[in-house]
Amino acid sequence: MAERRRGAALEKALLDAAWDELAERGYAGFTMDAVVRRAGTSPPVLYRRWPDRAALVRAAVVHALREQRLDVPDTGSLREDVLTLMREINATRVPFITAMSVHLAGYYQETGDAPLPDPLATGRNEALDVLFGRAAERGEIAPGRLTDRVRSLPFDLLRHEILTTFAPVPDHVLEEIVDTVFLPLVR
Incomplete structure (x- = not known):
């Protein structure tokens, strides 16, 4: 007899099952019943945590992004830190980014909400705080010029390139972005 899951272990199993369903079937084929079956649990267990499929999909996306969080590089240079992080995203996340965009297209149409969560929910903001904090301490940037849009700009442009080509971005393009x-915007 399998041990009964509770707390964080149960929530992780539910979110893993939801992410697997989403990745396999896309939002259009995603159902709460399929997640219940995949997780080996009961509907009340799932519905107690997430009232509907949109809420569960958002939670599964946040979970997947947290699970796949990258380490913050510390090369001693803002240019190299940003390029190192972009290169790591480019080398490891192209399938994830393209799958998310394809599988979540229907989410926006149904809910009117962006399927990608706020960066605060995934820990991305904290990672960028560390990266840009080091650069400010080294005197490489003017901290007042680091608006939220400017902070995310190189990564937004990387994502745009990936979604335009569905392929890794050539290194010379990454260097051009940076x-x-x-x-020039942060100095």
């Missing part, structure tokens, strides 16, 4: 668009 050198000609991003760094």
Whole structure:
């Protein structure tokens, strides 16, 4: 007899099952019943935590992004830190980014909400705080110029390139984003 899951272990199992369902069937084929079956639990267990499929999908996306969080590089240079992080995203996240965009297209149509969560929910803001905090301490940037949009700009442009081509972005494009668009804005 399997041990009964509770608390964080149960929630992780439910979110893993939800993410697997989403990745396999997309939002259009995603059902709460399928998640219940995949997780080996009962509907009340699932509905106690998430009232509907949109709420569960958002939670599963946040969970997947947290599980796949990358380490913050510390190369001693803002340029190299941003490029290192972009290269890691480029090397490891292209399938994830493209799958999310394809599988979540129906989410926005149904809910009117963006399927990608606020960066605070996934820990991305904290990682960028560390990266840009180090750069400010080294005197490489003017902290007052780091608006939320400017902070996310190189990563937004990377995501745009990936979603335009559905392929990894050439390194010279990453360098162009950092050198000609991003760094002039923060110095």
